[in-house]
Amino acid sequence: MGLNEIKAKKNDLITYGIVIILFAIVAVMVATGMATRHMQSILVPVCINIILAVSLNLVVGFLGELSLGHAGFMSVGAYAGCLFAIYTADILPAAVRFPLAMIIGGVVAAVFGVLIGIPVLRLSGDYLAIVTLAAGEIIRSVIINLGFTGGAAGLKGTPQDSNFIIGFVVVLITMFVIMNFVNSKHGRAIKAMRDNKIAAESCGVNLNSYKLLAFVMGAFFAGVAGVLYGHNYSILTADVFDYNRSIEILVIVVLGGIGSIRGSIISAIIITILPEALRGFADYRMLIYAIALIVMMLLNSSEKGREILSKLNFRSLGSLLKNRGAKKEVQGNDE
Amino acid sequence: MKKNVFKKAFAVAMSVMMVGAFMTGCGSKSGSDENVLVIGGSGPLTGDYSTYGISVKQGAELAVKEINEAGGVNGTEFKLVFEDDMADPTSAASAYATMADNGMQVGLGATTSGACLTAVAEAEKDGILVVTPSASQVECAAPENVFRICFTDPLQGAYAAQVIKEKNIGTKVAVIYDKSNDYSAGIQKAFVDKAAEINLEVVTNQAFTNQSNTDFSVQLQAVKNSGADLVFLPIYAQEAAYILTQAQKLGINIQFMGGDGLDGVIEKAGEANVSALEDVLLLTPFFAKDDSDFVKAYRDEYGTTPDQFAADSYDAVYAIKAAMEKSGAVPTDSDFNEKMIAAMTEIEVEGVTGTMTWDKSGEPDKTAYIVQIKDGKYVEFN
Numbered sequence: 008m009g010l011n012e013i014k015a016k017k018n019d020l021i022t023y024g025i026v027i028i029l030f031a032i033v034a035v036m037v038a039t040g041m042a043t044r045h046m047q048s049i050l051v052p053v054c055i056n057i058i059l060a061v062s063l064n065l066v067v068g069f070l071g072e073l074s075l076g077h078a079g080f081m082s083v084g085a086y087a088g089c090l091f092a093i094y095t096a097d098i099l100p101a102a103v104r105f106p107l108a109m110i111i112g113g114v115v116a117a118v119f120g121v122l123i124g125i126p127v128l129r130l131s132g133d134y135l136a137i138v139t140l141a142a143g144e145i146i147r148s149v150i151i152n153l154g155f156t157g158g159a160a161g162l163k164g165t166p167q168d169s170n171f172i173i174g175f176v177v178v179l180i181t182m183f184v185i186m187n188f189v190n191s192k193h194g195r196a197i198k199a200m201r202d203n204k205i206a207a208e209s210c211g212v213n214l215n216s217y218k219l220l221a222f223v224m225g226a227f228f229a230g231v232a233g234v235l236y237g238h239n240y241s242i243l244t245a246d247v248f249d250y251n252r253s254i255e256i257l258v259i260v261v262l263g264g265i266g267s268i269r270g271s272i273i274s275a276i277i278i279t280i281l282p283e284a285l286r287g288f289a290d291y292r293m294l295i296y297a298i299a300l301i302v303m304m305l306l307n308s309s310e311k312g313r314e315i316l317s318k319l320n321f322r323s324l325g326s327l328l329k330n331r332g333a334k335k336e337v338q339g340n341d342e
Numbered sequence: 343m344k345k346n347v348f349k350k351a352f353a354v355a356m357s358v359m360m361v362g363a364f365m366t367g368c369g370s371k372s373g374s375d376e377n378v379l380v381i382g383g384s385g386p387l388t389g390d391y392s393t394y395g396i397s398v399k400q401g402a403e404l405a406v407k408e409i410n411e412a413g414g415v416n417g418t419e420f421k422l423v424f425e426d427d428m429a430d431p432t433s434a435a436s437a438y439a440t441m442a443d444n445g446m447q448v449g450l451g452a453t454t455s456g457a458c459l460t461a462v463a464e465a466e467k468d469g470i471l472v473v474t475p476s477a478s479q480v481e482c483a484a485p486e487n488v489f490r491i492c493f494t495d496p497l498q499g500a501y502a503a504q505v506i507k508e509k510n511i512g513t514k515v516a517v518i519y520d521k522s523n524d525y526s527a528g529i530q531k532a533f534v535d536k537a538a539e540i541n542l543e544v545v546t547n548q549a550f551t552n553q554s555n556t557d558f559s560v561q562l563q564a565v566k567n568s569g570a571d572l573v574f575l576p577i578y579a580q581e582a583a584y585i586l587t588q589a590q591k592l593g594i595n596i597q598f599m600g601g602d603g604l605d606g607v608i609e610k611a612g613e614a615n616v617s618a619l620e621d622v623l624l625l626t627p628f629f630a631k632d633d634s635d636f637v638k639a640y641r642d643e644y645g646t647t648p649d650q651f652a653a654d655s656y657d658a659v660y661a662i663k664a665a666m667e668k669s670g671a672v673p674t675d676s677d678f679n680e681k682m683i684a685a686m687t688e689i690e691v692e693g694v695t696g697t698m699t700w701d702k703s704g705e706p707d708k709t710a711y712i713v714q715i716k717d718g719k720y721v722e723f724n
Contacts, residue, residue, distance in 0.1 A: 247431065
């Protein structure tokens with residue numbers, strides 16, 4: 008047990024290291040003017056996708072339930088946080104308002120997580136996936152039909168407080184909370200539940216409350232990501248939070264490796280940058296994006312592909328894949 | 343050992359390639375190419391709304407081509423950079439940044455309103471002139487540096503109510519609109535408000551969304567039961583084509599009327615359904631007249647009939663040209679942006695969507711025509 012903990016700690020430290028080094032490189036590039044405006048414009052979206060992917064990974068990877076309603080929680084958080092920011096724009100300074108907005112967005116999303124989670128988490132597998140998908144769509148429809156959200160025209164006037172540094176700090180906080188949670192007593196209970204429900208229950212793990220805890224935590228960070236999103240653009244429309252968005256987040260999680268935080272971070276970066284980097288291909292952009300996605304998925308899932316990746320000394324992806332193998336062993340030991 | 347070095351070299355080469363691909367994707371700053379004015383615009387070229395983005399792109403392309411063939415303006419050639427934004431605000435922001443990297447000095451904003459708001463927010467910081475062809479939400483033209491070619495949604499809705507009342511086209515009006523679309527919902531709201539103000543009776547408001555935009559039998563039945571003598575359709579041509587053909591099948595014989603979004607409905611409905619469109623009214627600044635030079639040139643170039651999006655963006659480029667001629671500015675001027683923005687309020691453009699002038703608010707002053715469809719052709723209605 009102790010050995011596993013040390014392994015996990017070391018693993019986490021490597022992940023922090025990767026993120027901090029990447030941040031440092033980008034920060035230097037921005038400071039020295041090497042980064043084009045185009046690059047700078049996608050830094051915040053990268054942070055947002057990392058938060059979304061890491062929080063969804065908690066539900067999909069560690070809880071083991073397929074949730075397709077992540078964009079719904081993101082939109083609830085975004086609207087709550089942005090509405091708060093709009094109404095307090097004249098009263099509070101940005102340094103107080105923005106963190107408060109994020110907390111409010113997160114909490115409101117978490118409340119919705121509880122409301123949706125209580126009935127939904129009685130289900131599992133395909134049923135749960137479909138019901139969360141429906142819940143996300145309901146949230147979107149309600150937002151379009153409400154008056155104070157701006158309806159189809161969107162919500163305008165949110166102060167544009169998001170920037171890369173804040174995004175990075177929130178990414179670190181998200182990583183810190185979720186990684187510690189996963190390695191904690193509660194995290195072990197959740198993983199045990201994923202691997203064998205009956206065994207976990209017989210050991211005294213309260214299935215429903217732990218299930219809900221992980222689900223709500225995922226919703227909270229999705230809400231925070233939503234607030235970050237809403238503060239980055241001058242308009243917030245419900246259309247961007249449709250099921251395509253939920254699936255995009257799921258794609259990130261699956262590509263990075265289910266249950267691997269580091270993988271989620273790396274694949275969030277790749278998936279966000281890829282369509283932008285392909286702008287040079289003009290009309291064929293989305294076609295090439297789709298093909299690249301298929302190739303990456305195939306490469307990622309085949310034994311041969313993993314071999315090639317690790318042989319190429321592709322540290323990030325390679326070690327990530329090895330890591331996944333190691334995780335399986337760890338689970339074996341736990342049982 | 344040697345093998346290891348090779349592996350490392352390969353890894354480095356791969357990373358360099360990836361970064362390189364990204365960099366070229368961004369495009370490098372195109373220095374000070376003295377005699378070229380880079381005009382940047384974005385729109386959905388892929389995805390659900392791609393027909394609008396492609397129309398805007400083609401309209402602008404045609405205008406740029408014509409202007410360059412005629413020798414440019416003030417010794418300057420126009421160059422169009424058009425990026426895909428999938429009608430998504432996030433993508434529009436990075437599309438704008440890409441174009442800024444490419445040396446954009448005048449913008450066309452983004453095709454759709456939501457995306458345009460993020461593009462305009464960036465443009466406001468840069469202070470460049472933006473002439474947006476088709477972003478019809480009021481806030482899009484709020485900054486000082488943004489001018490608009492199309493009507494705003496509220497203006498169009500209020501104007502439609504006014505015309506119906508004045509010309510006595512109908513007394514009991516039913517509205518079918520797309521609740522999930524900002525353009526449609528915006529016009530509907532203004533229409534209903536104005537109707538209440540001038541005592542025009544609106545008997546029913548029937549909504550649909552972009553998830554349910556092919557079968558309209560429920561809405562049409564409700565319209566029929568409401569006893570309306572006019573149906574107002576503040577929607578786009580594709581949905582209107584469905585509504586009109588379905589109305590004919592249901593035997594609903596009420597007068598239909600639409601806004602500028604209805605332009606193109608004849609093509610969308612197809613020749614087999616022309617009879618369903620008989621007598622439909624459109625309140626629009628632009629309709630594709632077969633004998634107009636613009637329509638002919640557009641058909642020669644792209645093989646399709648231009649819609650209002652193409653016409654608006656064609657006019658936008660000519661407005662930029664007019665502003666350059668008026669101010670005598672060239673892109674190398676240090677006060678190019680200020681000169682251009684100031685000139686916009688002084689020019690008059692005889693465009694394909696009517697004769698336009700602008701004031702400081704950025705809204706165009708132009709008229710809309712009422713046209714009627716007869717035998718699959720547009721004729722003016724009096």
